[in-house]
Amino acid sequence: PPPNPPGPLKDTSAKLVNDAAHPWRPAAPGDIRGPCPGLNTLASHGWLPRNGIATPDQIITAVQEGFNMDNSLARFVTYAAFLVDGNVVTNLLSIGQKTAETGPAPPAPAIVGGLNTHAVFEGDSSMTRADFFFGDNHDFNETLFDQFVDFSNRFGGGFYNLTVAGELRFQRVMQSIATNPTFSFVAPRYFTAYAESVFPLNFFIDGRKDDGQLDMETARGFFQNSRMPDGFFRANGSKSADGIDVVAEAHPLPPGSNVNGVNTFTPDPTSANFGTFCLLYTNFVNKTVASLYPSPTGVLRQALNINLNFLFEALDGVDPGACAQAFPFGQD
Numbered sequence: 001p002p003p004n005p006p007g008p009l010k011d012t013s014a015k016l017v018n019d020a021a022h023p024w025r026p027a028a029p030g031d032i033r034g035p036c037p038g039l040n041t042l043a044s045h046g047w048l049p050r051n052g053i054a055t056p057d058q059i060i061t062a063v064q065e066g067f068n069m070d071n072s073l074a075r076f077v078t079y080a081a082f083l084v085d086g087n088v089v090t091n092l093l094s095i096g097q098k099t100a101e102t103g104p105a106p107p108a109p110a111i112v113g114g115l116n117t118h119a120v121f122e123g124d125s126s127m128t129r130a131d132f133f134f135g136d137n138h139d140f141n142e143t144l145f146d147q148f149v150d151f152s153n154r155f156g157g158g159f160y161n162l163t164v165a166g167e168l169r170f171q172r173v174m175q176s177i178a179t180n181p182t183f184s185f186v187a188p189r190y191f192t193a194y195a196e197s198v199f200p201l202n203f204f205i206d207g208r209k210d211d212g213q214l215d216m217e218t219a220r221g222f223f224q225n226s227r228m229p230d231g232f233f234r235a236n237g238s239k240s241a242d243g244i245d246v247v248a249e250a251h252p253l254p255p256g257s258n259v260n261g262v263n264t265f266t267p268d269p270t271s272a273n274f275g276t277f278c279l280l281y282t283n284f285v286n287k288t289v290a291s292l293y294p295s296p297t298g299v300l301r302q303a304l305n306i307n308l309n310f311l312f313e314a315l316d317g318v319d320p321g322a323c324a325q326a327f328p329f330g331q332d
């Protein structure tokens, strides 16, 4: 069986993480990178295996050690992504494209396609990656980064900060509504879009500075080159999605999607929103995960149940008893 998830760090102080043991190296031929600048960077510094194939426990340890991500958030995001994008039997996840390196995959409709897989976790209106509809949902996009810089200049005096995050999040949604006929902005993407808007503030700013102002050279380093600045210190104290409420309230939007081509954005009352957090979990487990595994048996079912349990424990740790556990594959 897979190991239990790692616990929180004992020492969450800021410290040098671009250190002698974790030098940046460019991805070698065959090394996989994907839509997440955080995980890409950890792989390019050797906090994760440099080939971009990792176990959930390696990812949790790396985001904690390398960036000081809070333990509950790290566990929740990691097991959620792993359940839909990873190989639960071999316990391996690709941080980018689908690959044979994660081992023999369970039968379709399971995808086991790595983090690049569209719609189960990765989603539309990313800040520096294009929508799947336009063909490449995972590589750094210079045009989008230029917009990131432009918004930082206009709203942040040259820095990405909480004000910029609120404006850029709204801009990316408006752009997708106007140009992407398949635009979807429902849970889980609804939540990850807002969370990822604050991650650069919480994790890409040097922990000794900690002033909520991300400069453009540092931003480009992480987003494009998967690279920490020289001498980079991780955040000072563990961080979660701090500031997400500010971003969401800057331009409130309901979850929804374009239902009949561009400019047909329609709210979706079946999606979870910020007022129905347990529904995020319940829909994800009972709809998204269950649709990939209609009738698992044996070791596959066992592995799914263990990882579903890890996911629920991460959620329950934040607010014990608030959400009821779901068992789409029955209980052992």
Ligand code: HEM
Residues within 6 Å of the ligand: 035, 036, 037, 038, 039, 059, 063, 067, 069, 073, 074, 075, 077, 078, 081, 115, 121, 122, 123, 124, 125, 126, 127, 128, 129, 192, 196, 197, 199, 200, 203, 204
């Ligand atoms: C985006 C996975 C941790 C920063 C993403 C995406 C995935 C992902 C699949 C693509 C979503 C999309 O934009 O469509 C994960 C997983 C993590 C993790 C499984 C495990 C804990 C982190 C950490 C950071 C980070 C620790 C920061 C240090 C970001 C940012 C984006 C993103 C900024 C948005 C990129 C953009 O909008 O252009 N992540 N991530 N992530 N991630 Fe992560």
Ligand code: MG
Residues within 6 Å of the ligand: 035, 122, 123, 124, 125, 126, 129, 130, 131, 137
């Ligand atoms: Mg995306």
